[in-house]
Amino acid sequence: MRILAAVFLVLAIAACQSHSTLYQQLGGADGVDSLVTRFMERIGSDPRIAARFADTDPARFHRLLSAQICSISNGGCVYDGDSMAQVHAGMDIRPAEFNALVEDLISAMNDEGLPQAVQNQLLARLAPMQGDIVGH
Numbered sequence: 001m002r003i004l005a006a007v008f009l010v011l012a013i014a015a016c017q018s019h020s021t022l023y024q025q026l027g028g029a030d031g032v033d034s035l036v037t038r039f040m041e042r043i044g045s046d047p048r049i050a051a052r053f054a055d056t057d058p059a060r061f062h063r064l065l066s067a068q069i070c071s072i073s074n075g076g077c078v079y080d081g082d083s084m085a086q087v088h089a090g091m092d093i094r095p096a097e098f099n100a101l102v103e104d105l106i107s108a109m110n111d112e113g114l115p116q117a118v119q120n121q122l123l124a125r126l127a128p129m130q131g132d133i134v135g136h
């Protein structure tokens with residue numbers, strides 16, 4: 001009987017999670033804020049790409065990246081920055097640099113203790129942007 005109750009509880013929790021938005025699973029506004037802060041720390045100490053951000057305004061980057069993550073994770077925000085193609089135009093970003101940034105994001109998500117399934121969902125929503133970011 002106890003085992004049945006435990007199984008039921010696990011199923012109920014799983015069902016509950018599948019109904020919550022990715023934004024909620026990222027921890028809502030506080031979770032995204034904290035994730036972006038960690039991500040920026042990781043980027044800033046990554047010798048493969050840190051120099052790319054030497055002239056970037058950290059507060060603006062934090063605000064726009066948070067809005068974008070909120071938007072693509074169904075958090076209800078509107079990302080009102082320029083398109084990914086416009087933002088990264090002329091930077092000639094290499095695939096290896098894109099991969100480095102993704103690795104930094106994964107490290108930041110691990111730092112935040114986000115479950116693998118949640119991490120994979122966020123990565124899956126960012127991956128299609130690669131074509132607009134790399135090689136322009």
Ligand code: HEM
Pocket residue numbers: 049052053055056057060061064065068081082087088093097098099101126127129130133
């Ligand atoms: C999925 C991957 C990426 C996403 C979602 C993303 C998103 C963003 C966002 C939202 C901004 C702020 C927009 C703005 O300043 O107007 C930004 C700016 C920037 N991104 Fe990316 N980015 C990605 C990949 C990369 C990569 C791989 C690099 C280079 C290694 C890069 C370099 C930059 C730089 C240097 C800026 C600042 C531009 C400025 O200061 O004017 N990004 N990115």
